[in-house]
Amino acid sequence: QHAAAWDRATLTALFDPETGWLDRRVLSDESLYQLELERIFARGWNFMCHESQLKAPGDYLISYIGEDQVIVVRGADGEIRALLNTCRHRGNALCRAEQGRAKSFVCSYHGWNYALDGELIGVPGQSTFYHGELDKSRLSLAKARIESHLGFYFATLAEDAPSLHDYLGVTGRAGLGMICAHGEIEVAEGVQKNIIDCNWKIAVDNLFDWYHVPYSHASANTAGFLDIARIQFPKDQMVMLGEYGHAIGGPGIPRAAQDQINALTDAQRMELSHAQADMAPRIRPRAATDLMGPEGVRSEGHPNIFPNLWVTISGTQMCLRLPRGPSHTELWWYTLVPKAAPPEAKREIIRRMNHVFGPAGLLEQDDGENWSQSTRSSRGVASRTLGHNLQMGLGHDEAKVGAGGEHYIEGLISEHGQRWLYRAWTEWMSARDWAELKANHSAPPTGRV
Ligand code: FES
Ligand code: FE
Known part of the structure; x- marks a missing residue:
């Protein structure tokens, strides 16, 4: 617009x-x-982090693509990913700390739980309130493209x-x-x-x-x-x-x-x-x-x-x-x-x-x-x-x-x-x-x- x-x-x-x-x-x-x-x-490649900032699986930090907040996280497989920090339920910011180490990201609003690779792995009341009908596979966190040069990671949408x-x-x-x-x-x-x-x-x-x-x-x-x-x-x-x-x-x-x-x-x-x-x-x-x-x-x-x-x-x-x-x-x-x-x-x-x-x-x-x-x-x-x-x-x-x-x-x-x-x-x-x-x-x- x-x-x-x-x-x-x-x-x-x-x-x-x-x-x-x-x-x-x-x-x-x-x-x-x-x-x-x-x-x-x-549209551009935005600096996210240097590899030395995310040493172990689960290490994460928050960065930005413009005003989109991104969780940059090293997964259990050692890969660094850029996940948009917005819950797929009602948009709450999942991660509030600027950096840390996590096993997964749990939303503070209704408790949806996301794995380090962004996959939705837990929804309270999934079989009762949602009648087992919620398709979790379509509700992973949105990802940005991420690539590195000399250990410097950049992401783009x-x-x-x-x-x-x-x-x-x-x-x-x-x-x-x-x-x-x-x-x-x-x-x-x-x-x-x-x-x-x-x-x-x-x-x-x-x-x-x-x-x-x-x-x-x-x-x-x-x-x-x-x-x-x-x-x-x-x-x-x-x-x-x-x-x-x-x-x-x-x-x-x-x-x-x-x-x-x-x-x-x-x-x-x-x-x-x-x-x-x-x-x-x-x-x-x-x-x-x-x-x-x-x-x-x-x-x-x-x-x-x-x-x-x-x-x-x-x-x-x-x-x-x-x-x-x-x-x-x-x-x-x-x-x-x-x-x-x-x-x-x-x-x-x-x-x-x-x-x-x-x-x-x-x-x-x-x-x-x-x-x-x-x-x-x-x-x-x-x-x-x-x-x-x-x-x-x-x-x-x-x-x-x-x-x-x-x-x-x-x-x-x-x-x-x-x-x-x-x-x-x-x-x-x-x-x-x-x-x-x-x-x-x-x-x-x-x-x-
Ligand atoms: Fe995240 Fe509801 S907004 S669980
Ligand atoms: Fe100056």
Whole structure:
């Protein structure tokens, strides 16, 4: 019913990639938000969990596909499944805990009982009140499709979606590969969750925004909290663009420096990263080139797996930007630690990360306030008619392709990443199904951008 209000022409007119102007209603309109739930979240691959979060049969956690709540659970057979958390009787949420271990899921309303694979196995009064006539086989929990890459599980409600591998493409796989570049990881206990009163896309597009760092985060810099001088002052940026809106934006390692790293053995790289602690994340082991591509391995940016999985540049934090209406976003922060690290080292990473992003993070407190005010003015009758300006760097850079098929742009700090996000957004929103999206979405550009 929402599609009726917005046809292809009106949706495409909301963002002009040629001029970089975005209509602010994209950040505040309720009917656009409802259409996003249908055409972006229900249709895309949504991050559910990392395999380390569900170690044993019966381990489960709650996640979301848009506003559909999902129980992600490891079954008795070891398989991870995504079950919609809605009882097939009268819709009650079966599982109320955010995570735990269960033998089955019993509904708190009338007591229907579901196995870990979603099958309905028990109905009170089945032979008396239902006269033995209830067909339990037709009342299993609804399932979402679920697939994994490098231990990261994603789910979609779209039967016609491409495989997760194809959906991620080179850029999405490089983004997840960045996290695993230094070896196997696990998610630390305790996902931090908080709500910011901003549109989810502002929280997403900010990750490509390296222009705000010296201004928004000046206080963190003054306090000596982070050595952001290195981030602030190279004025260069490497942006990788992928199919369906995936992108990675941030500093890049100059090719000459990477050539020097490439000439080293893994042992020499290890030695070098111990000698230069702040450079350690950029001195990646040889295997990282296979995960990220020969040019992608030079990227030090934050990846976004479209629509809403944000990975930080360090590969030690990840954040889901979950939509909660046009004006609210729930942020779920995960800390990632090397699986093989000793407990004290893991604790140290967690302690450090808690001070960067998440509710107690100095950087996020700077960011959140700006996002919230930008969202608020997108609702004002007069202020929403003024566009959002995303024109930085338009027409000044060259998009190239690496030998691994990775698309990248190197140049000054720019808004290529943001433009790519909103271009993808109009394509997702105006396609009625996956066939139309596949036929009409933009391939990453080459040449002048
Ligand atoms: Fe779940 Fe009735 S709503 S048993
Ligand atoms: Fe920031």
